[in-house]
Amino acid sequence: MKRNYNLRKIKTKKSYSTQELAVLCGIHPQTVRSWRNDGLLPIDEDSHYSLFLGSAVKEYLQEQTNQRRVKLGQGEFYCLGCKAKTTSRSTKFVSQDKKIGVNKISIRYEGECIKCGKSVNRFGSLQSNELVAEQVINTSLSPSL
Ligand SMILES: [Zn+2]
Structure with a gap:
């Protein structure tokens, strides 16, 4: 249809x-x-x-x-396999290297459906300074691991 x-x-x-x-x-x-x-x-x-x-x-x-249309809450994904809202086992976000407006950048959340295990994606945005902050945290953590 x-x-x-x-x-x-x-x-x-x-x-x-x-x-x-x-x-x-x-x-x-x-x-x-x-x-x-x-x-x-x-x-x-x-x-x-x-x-x-x-x-x-x-x-x-x-x-x-x-x-x-399915409204997704924070941390929720739409799984094409289950055709339903789902949450992810592990989520990481990938920068798309694309700017939205002046201070925002486009990112993609990648996860794995908690019910069927298929990969799920979701697009979002972050303030550029948030991303920078996140990277700073990551690099400051790595030496101590
Ligand atoms: Zn699923």
Whole structure:
């Protein structure tokens, strides 16, 4: 099942027939009918021939996306193997050498799913000075080990 639609192709103030939407999104007309059964409201609910307002379609598809989105807390990962939230057995972070804005850098957390053992990744950011601080701690620890 196709899950990501280019919402920018859908004009907010335009109305679309089932057929037009299907062509626009590259899907079968039956999929559009199933959207209607699933809660996508046509302009005229009593009409057999459905016309949908672009803004309603966008709202519906955005809502579907939001329902699938999983909010992760601190130290949590999304495991593609388990298709669920998970925590990691061991986590390390890798600098991506990419800056976000002025003082932040992009990092990648790497871990191992605690349930299935598959590798899990998560992107995040750190203040550049935090990373420097972390490196200082690491180097100051190593001689005593
Ligand atoms: Zn897993």
